Amino acid sequence: MKRIYVILVLIVPLLSFAQGENDNWYFGQYAGVNFSGPTPTALTDSQMYAEEAVGTVSDKNGKLLFYTNGVDIYNRQHQVMLNGSSIGGGLSTQQLVIAKNPAYPGQYYVFTAAEISTPGSYVAYTIVDMNQGDIGGDGHPLGKVLTNAKRLPILDSSGNKIKTEAITIEDHADTYSFWILVPNGNTLYSYRLSASGFNPVPVVSGLGLSSPLDETKYFGIKVSPQIDYGKGFTNYLSLNMWIPSNYYMNKVYSFERSTGQITNHFSLDVNTSISYISEFSSYGKIMYLGRDKIYAINLGASTSFPVYNQIYSGAPGINFYGIQRNISNTDIYLSTPHYGYLSKINNPDNYGGSSVNLNAIDLKGKLTYLGLPQNVYLSNAGATECIIDLALQNPETYSGHTYSVNNYIITSNNYTVDHTNQSIIMKAENYISLLPNTEIKTGSDFFATIAPCEVLAGKMQRASAAVSNQKISLTLDLRETPEESSINIYPNPASDFIKIDTRSKVLEWEIYDLSGKIVLKGNGEKIEVKSMIKGAYLLNITLEKGKKITKKIIVN
Template identity: 30%
Template sequence: MKHTLLFICFLIFTLPLVAQNQHMNWYFGFGSGLNFSSGNPVTVGGNAMISIESCASISDANGNKLFYTDGATVWNMFNSDMPNGTGLLGHKSSQCMIIPKPGNPGKYYIVVTDAIERGCVNGITYSEVDMNLQGGFGEVTSVKNVQLNAFNGEWITAVRHANCVDTWIITHGTNPNNFFLAYHVSASGINPTPVSSNLGISLQPDVKAIGIMRPNPQGTKIALSRPYNGMGSIELIDFDKATGAATGMSNLYTSTTTPGQPYGLEFSRSGNRLYSGETGMTNNRIFQYDMTAPNIPATRTPVGQFLTSQGEMGQIQIAPNDKIYINYNAWPAVDFLGVISNPELLGTNCGYVENAVSLGTSATFGLPWYYNPEYLMPSPLELGPDISLCPETNVTLSNSLSNVPGATYLWSDGSTNPTLQVSQPGTYWVQYQVESCLTTTDTITISTDTTQISHLVGDTSGCAPFTIQLTGISPSTITEWIWDLGNGTSIHTQNAEFTYTTPGIYPISLKAISSNDCLVEDSVAILAEAFPVPIANFSIEPTPIKPFIPNIFTDQSTGNITDWSWKVNDLLVSTAPQFTYTMVDFFQPLTVSLTVTNSDGCSDEKKIIAFKPDDLIYVPNAFTPDGNEFNPVFKPVDYLGLVREFTIYNRWGEVVWSGKSARDGWDGTVNGIQAPTGVYNWVITMASNTDVVSKEIYGHVTLVR
């Protein structure tokens, strides 16, 4: 593929998607080189340039180096002089830039200005490079050192034409041609007749004819520094990209002392901030202007200062990583660049760092500025993916380029706002155009989310504590389920169970979030009721229970009781609120239970052991037959006179004592001799008054002396 270039010592890129790559390699100063392909600058070697100020470099769409220049010599990608690439009329202490020739892929213009050191005698000139020649390594063509204006200062910059195809080369002349000059660059070449605007600036081709020009990204404002205009100043020029005319100028700053004159200038990527650096004094500073403020000059804020050695701020240049880098003119010389890490942030939040990038070699003043047409080029228009709209909601359609100044919009409904609010399904489109640039279109389809949900719920009523089973059903993808259980509790799973412990009626609702982030609701209402449970209780009269004496059992339950079920030893004996029972068999426990049921069918049971055989007799577990009056005799307490025989055995099973009733007791002797301390076993035989039923009970007692 053939490439042809014209030199301007300043870069212009044709396509927005590759513009940053074309500025990926910087060559400047005394052999300094940087590569930004990793995001941060990395030093590279091989730079053949030795330049105080003037420099420009350009790469291809993939970020591969093509060539670079100091305005006098052009070097190819191998750091060798490009054929016919010497003898350009620029100067190492002036300005240069590189711009592509519109409609001629691979051709570039190098535009250079002469320096005040030799009276700017050559004015502004341009040369052409064709990268098709020399096997794709490039050659400066016969279009070389073509003069545009013989009476010119060092300023030079470029702005994309309003038609988004052509370019304006912008500079300022000197006496007798003291005009703001804009040269139209098109596919047929550079029109040698400029659009001239008289801004009232009168200059001789001397020290006053130097400085920097920088356009904002929109190309509507051009900042111009004049470091030696008396005390030094910064002007802000209004520029018409359609006509090339300067339509007005305002002063941003005029220095009040000889030191501190403004030189380097650069805008942030958005154009909302402008940075300027000082020259001509020790410990120079860098300042920020807020371009969005009503009174821009009043926002002048110092954000950094050069403190390492004596010297001044050089040129200021934005990089592909959107950070702004600063070169220095220091004595002794330094081998590093400064950086503004966050140029969009106000004040010192912008993050100025004096020593940020080590170069390995010294560099003075210059950095390679480049022409960036990205802001106005027809970028891909993107309304985003198709949308499924939630029912009864709307969405604001906003394309990816809604904030571009000068853009016009036409929506499918005829509206011309940057955004469109829609609430109905359908296909919508927008046409987008920036000034006279090509129109681009994007289309989006809006549908309505039809997600539906339902439920499957088990029993919805029961006695508290009542557990309900919940199942959510949907044929669509659900990202979140929301069960509202009517008591302040919510569950966020599709299937769940919940236990109501407090009686009451609870409205249950089911909602869900669809894959389109829509809230979906089950229209079928659910009511869950947890019935109250009665509390069973009863009384016994008289107490304690004794054999052969009638006892009255009376219900004392609470909770709207409608049914009773009395059981004695698990046998149903009554279904009335009260019944009478007489215990006859007192050799087994007497268990009484009451189950009550309320009007909701909920039941409760109270069950007690009303009588135990042990309640008929008490047998101590120790006695002390030591001659005092405390516990000298071991004998049971027989409440009903049921003991018929009472026998005590030693550990060998020998009878040591025996009696016929509880009135008899063992005094701790055997045949009149005191029994030894120890544990003795006993057996008591009990019988009813009729001696029909008998029972033996067993135990042991400790004799203590």
């Protein structure tokens, strides 16, 4: 019997942040906030303890779908989702991101970064399908983590697993797909997620760092919303390092979302100011960062010299870590560890008019920790689209899907298609190669053909601009925080003792375990840890004059 294959390409040029999809946040020590009304309100139904990386997804109407701390995924009934335990991240992993599958409504990619303190941890992704799973009280599925799409490793350009705690996302200029951005070593790896799936072949950019990122450094990454055209690039991209204590770094690059690469149009070094992470205003030109103090930097006005001001001068015992804009109301929120309120930057789009409200949202007895959820990205492409090339290395996760690429498709490492996948179509302009360990099983409907990839209509056009390289530097807090630039914790990791090396007097210190409870407390510069359970901890140090500093330590 002859089969006739008809490929219909439906293109809907819409890609953006979701709206209702970001109406709920779950984070910290069982804390949550709903943003759907005119005034954000606390949620107290969370069953999740989280220290750093968190993510929450709702539907377009703002109804909760699931939330995660990077370790487990919880459904809307606040139970661990079917197959949703141990997805690969860790409680002390700094970031994770979630993106809606551009091809399949109801599916979401959860990208988890590594936990540096855990051997064998690596950057990976997991797919959640909200069309599957147990039936909830409302008669609809509660979601399921796909068995063959759980903790799939993301590899660098040399084929190695990546161990970094930093990961973020930005939409592609084609308005149909995304860039998953992972910094490691001295390289930014940009992976494209499109309707053809996750492309494991990264686009690479050099970071130009004097000290490359490695497993001794803790850092985060953020990318701004798209700025106006005419500058030769589309976004700002920031890296913020807060450990080790003798090498704080905040760096801003220019980024082009059509190529996924860093450009040479703009570079800003912000020296000495400690910042766990940074955040950008809704129009992308103001960056906020800091820890005990918060600064606003006007990137749009910083051409040959930085334009900045301090919007918060500090308060005893207050150190900000997570800084995150919520697309539902464009406000920027801040987290302070073990604090009963979520703080907020007032008027973040108004340079010179912004300020910090320390007690903006009462969490009703729940507490913050370090991390806040990055915004969920949404695509309504709903169709096959063209990418350069594609390598498929795991059992097929799609059903009734078409891959279409400009160059080639390669399958390897146990790529499998069976009857559950229904119809899989591959189209490539140059070649399709089914390498050893590829298996097309009986009962599957598989078709591969050499054919041109359809050119997407409606791609965003950009005017080119001849802009010279702008490289500037900004120094903050040199006279105000000498303790932070001189303190050193060693050895770290440690098995017997930890030494606090600082020119200031140590009044007291506290060590918190992963449950947020104090396990040790004392004073002086030497801490015995040989009786402690192996793992990652937070060391809170109080110096003379009430200065508080938090360090991450590892006991092995």
